[in-house]
Amino acid sequence: MYTGSCLCGTVSFNFDGEIRRFHHCHCRTCRKAHATVYGSSALVDETKFQILSGEESISQYESSPGKIRYFCKNCGTHVFARCDRDANCVILRLGALDGDLGIKAIGHIWVSHKPDWYEITDDLPQSPEW
Ligand SMILES: [Zn+2]
Ligand SMILES: [Zn+2]
Numbered sequence: 001m002y003t004g005s006c007l008c009g010t011v012s013f014n015f016d017g018e019i020r021r022f023h024h025c026h027c028r029t030c031r032k033a034h035a036t037v038y039g040s041s042a043l044v045d046e047t048k049f050q051i052l053s054g055e056e057s058i059s060q061y062e063s064s065p066g067k068i069r070y071f072c073k074n075c076g077t078h079v080f081a082r083c084d085r086d087a088n089c090v091i092l093r094l095g096a097l098d099g100d101l102g103i104k105a106i107g108h109i110w111v112s113h114k115p116d117w118y119e120i121t122d123d124l125p126q127s128p129e130w
Contacts, residue, residue, distance in 0.1 A: 003052075004096040006077035011054035013079065015092060017045055019101060022094060024124075027110035029063045033078050037118045040094040040105065041081070049080075049090045 002019065005012040022042035030039035051058070059073045066084030071077065081091040094101070107125035108114075120126060 002092075002101075003098050004079070004092070005098060006054070006072035006075050006079055006096060008072060008075035008077075010057045010074050011072045011077070011079050012052040013050060014052060015044055015049050015090075017048035019044060019092070019103070021106045022092075022101075022103075024105050024108045025110050026108060026114040028113045029067075030110070031113070031115075033061075033063060033069050034093070034095065036095075037115070038108070039078075042092045042094060043086055043089045044092055046082075046088055046090045049092075 002015045003012065004014070019042045022040060024038045024040050026038045031037065033039065054072065057073045058079070059071050061069050061071065063069050067081065068083075069081045070079050072079060077096055078093050079096050080093055083089070083091065105124055107127060108120055109127045109130055111120070111126045112128040114120070
């Protein structure tokens with residue numbers, strides 16, 4: 001069981017499943033949405049995902065067709081996302097999780113969008129796009 005929350009604590013959620021794989025995404029939209037150099041996320045089964053509090057404080061933004069990003073209206077934390085392409089899944093934003101995962105990312109994606117002020121120094125696989 002994983003739990004997560006936004007910065008102000010209004011929105012909280014849990015995921016009662018296993019996170020087996022995740023990646024670091026360097027695309028321009030993740031960079032802007034998280035306001036950081038890359039976003040780390042995991043695609044998980046939505047039936048095991050539950051909003052525990054703050055549902056009325058969640059705002060949404062369609063960053064590309066069919067891709068909806070959900071934020072806390074109060075503090076701006078990007079808490080999770082959904083994508084039409086994976087309709088039965090939720091994309092957890094791992095920075096919103098409380099606690100450790102015990103696994104490492106499977107790689108870096110959209111490295112072609114990475115800005116020159118950040119250098120990847122691990123040896124995980126890198127993909128220019130998806
Ligand atoms: Zn918040
Ligand atoms: Zn991305």
